[in-house]
Amino acid sequence: MSALTLAAGLHAAAETEKIGNPAVNIAIFGAFVAVTLVIVLRASRQNKSAEDYYAGGRSFTGAQNGTAIAGDYLSAASFLGICGAIAVNGYDGFLYSIGFLVAWLVALLLVAELLRNTGRFTMADVLSFRLKERPVRMAAALATLLVVFFYLLAQMAGAGGLVALLLGISSTAGQSVVIAVVGALMILYVLVGGMKGTTWVQIVKAVLLIIGAAVMTAWVLAKFGFNISDLFQAAIDRAGEGGEALIEPGKAYGATSLSKLNFLSLALALVLGTAGLPHVLMRFYTVPDAKAARRSVVWAIWLIGIFYLFTLVLGYGAAALVGADTIKAAPGGVNSAAPLLAYELGGEVLLGLISAVAFATILAVVAGLTITAAASFAHDIYASVIKKGQVSGDGEVRVARITVVVIGVLAIVGGIFAQGQNVAFLVALAFAVAASANLPTIIYSLFWKRFNTSGALWSMYGGMISCIVLITFSPVVSGKVDPVTGESLSMIKDTGIDFHLISLENPGLITIPLAFVLGVVGTYLSKEKPHPEKFAEMEVRSLTGAGAEKATEH
Amino acid sequence: MSDDTAVPVQETEYQRVQRSPEFQELRRRFRNFVFPMTALFLVWYLVYVLLADYAHDFMSIRVGDSTITVGLLLGLGQFVSTFVITMVYARWANKKFDPPADALRREIEDGAL
Numbered sequence: 001m002s003a004l005t006l007a008a009g010l011h012a013a014a015e016t017e018k019i020g021n022p023a024v025n026i027a028i029f030g031a032f033v034a035v036t037l038v039i040v041l042r043a044s045r046q047n048k049s050a051e052d053y054y055a056g057g058r059s060f061t062g063a064q065n066g067t068a069i070a071g072d073y074l075s076a077a078s079f080l081g082i083c084g085a086i087a088v089n090g091y092d093g094f095l096y097s098i099g100f101l102v103a104w105l106v107a108l109l110l111v112a113e114l115l116r117n118t119g120r121f122t123m124a125d126v127l128s129f130r131l132k133e134r135p136v137r138m139a140a141a142l143a144t145l146l147v148v149f150f151y152l153l154a155q156m157a158g159a160g161g162l163v164a165l166l167l168g169i170s171s172t173a174g175q176s177v178v179i180a181v182v183g184a185l186m187i188l189y190v191l192v193g194g195m196k197g198t199t200w201v202q203i204v205k206a207v208l209l210i211i212g213a214a215v216m217t218a219w220v221l222a223k224f225g226f227n228i229s230d231l232f233q234a235a236i237d238r239a240g241e242g243g244e245a246l247i248e249p250g251k252a253y254g255a256t257s258l259s260k261l262n263f264l265s266l267a268l269a270l271v272l273g274t275a276g277l278p279h280v281l282m283r284f285y286t287v288p289d290a291k292a293a294r295r296s297v298v299w300a301i302w303l304i305g306i307f308y309l310f311t312l313v314l315g316y317g318a319a320a321l322v323g324a325d326t327i328k329a330a331p332g333g334v335n336s337a338a339p340l341l342a343y344e345l346g347g348e349v350l351l352g353l354i355s356a357v358a359f360a361t362i363l364a365v366v367a368g369l370t371i372t373a374a375a376s377f378a379h380d381i382y383a384s385v386i387k388k389g390q391v392s393g394d395g396e397v398r399v400a401r402i403t404v405v406v407i408g409v410l411a412i413v414g415g416i417f418a419q420g421q422n423v424a425f426l427v428a429l430a431f432a433v434a435a436s437a438n439l440p441t442i443i444y445s446l447f448w449k450r451f452n453t454s455g456a457l458w459s460m461y462g463g464m465i466s467c468i469v470l471i472t473f474s475p476v477v478s479g480k481v482d483p484v485t486g487e488s489l490s491m492i493k494d495t496g497i498d499f500h501l502i503s504l505e506n507p508g509l510i511t512i513p514l515a516f517v518l519g520v521v522g523t524y525l526s527k528e529k530p531h532p533e534k535f536a537e538m539e540v541r542s543l544t545g546a547g548a549e550k551a552t553e554h
Numbered sequence: 555m556s557d558d559t560a561v562p563v564q565e566t567e568y569q570r571v572q573r574s575p576e577f578q579e580l581r582r583r584f585r586n587f588v589f590p591m592t593a594l595f596l597v598w599y600l601v602y603v604l605l606a607d608y609a610h611d612f613m614s615i616r617v618g619d620s621t622i623t624v625g626l627l628l629g630l631g632q633f634v635s636t637f638v639i640t641m642v643y644a645r646w647a648n649k650k651f652d653p654p655a656d657a658l659r660r661e662i663e664d665g666a667l
Contacts (some may be wrong), residue, residue: 068591091625092615095606098632102599105639109588113647222591236621249606260607267603271596294647301640305633353605537568543580544571546656546662 040193066299069200076158081424084334086315090246096306099270130534141380154426158416161332187408220317234320269508273431276438279372436463458522463515470507
């Protein structure tokens with residue numbers, strides 16, 4: 001387990017060596033930012049209504065939206081985080097790829113189409129459909145903000161690490177400036193482009209990322225005569241004594257029965273998290289109907305699955321060609337495996353290109369998260385709870401834009417704290433929150449007639465609170481010390497501060513079943529009268545698509 | 555799951571549709587496909603995770619004299635099963651589910667039911 005977060009800021013001071021040519025890197029970054037800004041500006045011309053700003057006019061095709069979903073989902077965690085986890089932990093890192101992919105079946109079979117048929121802009125639309133609107137909306141919006149917060153932390157940490165590597169900026173102050181620049185750019189994209197601009201940036205980025213990973217994968221395989229077995233052997237040889245552990249399970253999680261529980265907890269959070277991620281759910285509203293939502297998930301599953309097969313090769317490629325020790329010692333730590341591999345393969349130009357793609361990845365995902373959070377705050381909290389629906393679409397969009405700025409600033413501050421943590425690991429925390437706070441209520445409200453407001457609130461608040469408490473008192477926040485160097489591996493770097501109580505690093509194993517149970521308990525404890533007419537409407541609409549929101553005409 | 559007792563005096567349009575045999579058949583069709591399929595892939599995923607977590611020796615068995623392990627093959631098997639279920643579902647939904655769902659939607663929107 002410790003290896004995942006091993007890199008946490010131990011090396012920054014000692015490491016001054018630059019990899020690649022910063023001028024090349026900055027030029028490629030600049031070109032990418034310029035191109036995407038043009039796209040965003042063009043897309044923004046059609047932003048007229050709230051429909052346009054939040055849901056891109058519901059006019060994207062299934063293939064476009066599927067690519068955008070892949071762009072949204074294949075975040076820094078998938079590229080930098082998984083490559084790093086496999087390079088350092090071998091087979092145990094592969095679990096991320098599998099869990100992140102299989103999770104899509106939950107979304108495809110149970111959630112995507114039904115959700116598209118019943119909602120308008122946000123996850124809360126569906127959750128509050130047949131329950132008491134204001135309290136449920138409030139809870140769903142808070143859960144959305146919480147998931148987005150953890151997700152943003154991960155992306156910002158990835159951005160900091162990446163730039164640390166590329167520009168050789170190892171001081172915390174320098175990296176913080178970089179994080180601030182990423183945040184400012186992202187705010188600009190979302191303010192100007194809305195959902196349409198964000199979607200196009202995600203599509204462009206998904207294509208670039210998949211092509212980039214495909215090229216690197218082919219390159220790595222070519223070096224080993226397209227023989228996977230030889231690639232693994234090279235990784236084993238490079239690791240030296242005990243290298244065989246790379247291809248066997250248990251390197252990261254096999255040590256104790258507790259670490260095995262950590263693995264189980266992670267596995268559960270990964271597979272149940274996706275269908276509760278608000279920024280993924282919101283993407284289903286950008287297409288005209290449920291069939292397009294289905295098509296987009298099918299597209300997304302293929303793109304994401306193929307990409308994760310690439311990461312397996314890239315991770316072992318990095319272990320074989322760069323070596324786990326070099327990766328861990330680099331600025332950016334485990335998250336630098338993929339860029340280091342690019343440098344090893346194609347020198348500074350490939351490094352620049354791959355890093356620009358990774359940077360684009362972060363920018364696009366952060367934009368998608370931000371617009372989700374903004375929509376949730378403006379649509380659910382401001383318009384529905386505070387103003388009780390007495391607000392115009394324009395007023396709502398104005399609040400959404402203000403929210404974008406606030407969230408951008410919060411993400412910048414949070415990102416500065418999360419530097420050095422493995423981004424895949426941080427994202428897994430967001431998945432745990434999504435699976436605990438959101439998924440039970442989504443499933444119950446779609447399929448369980450008896451479910452009521454009290455059940456939803458118990459489940460959502462129970463899920464959120466238990467996650468926050470368990471994470472706060474876990475070794476992720478305090479009290480995890482590297483046995484070799486004696487330095488802190490937690491977010492709080494002062495080893496004197498240790499308030500960790502439970503050793504479970506991902507809370508999913510406890511919080512997900514708890515939230516499901518609380519949904520049942522809350523439901524039966526309440527005397528709320530059932531609303532069979534609302535359930536009938538929801539069930540009929542969700543399955544037939546009658547009365548679903550239509551695409552806007554331009 | 556449990557039956558509601560508070561039946562409103564006036565039944566809504568949607569409740570009438572919900573009670574109709576066409577809708578009941580659609581719902582049955584959906585659940586009969588989706589629920590067992592969900593159970594199937596979740597159990598298969600759980601079996602994989604438990605093996606990777608607690609059966610290290612089994613998962614570390616090499617295939618022939620290569621460095622390919624049983625664990626790797628089972629992991630790749632998760633990819634294969636995900637792709638297969640995705641395509642099976644999409645085919646089923648396009649052919650078996652959409653036509654009756656669309657017919658029902660048109661009837662509802664025309665107010666025929």
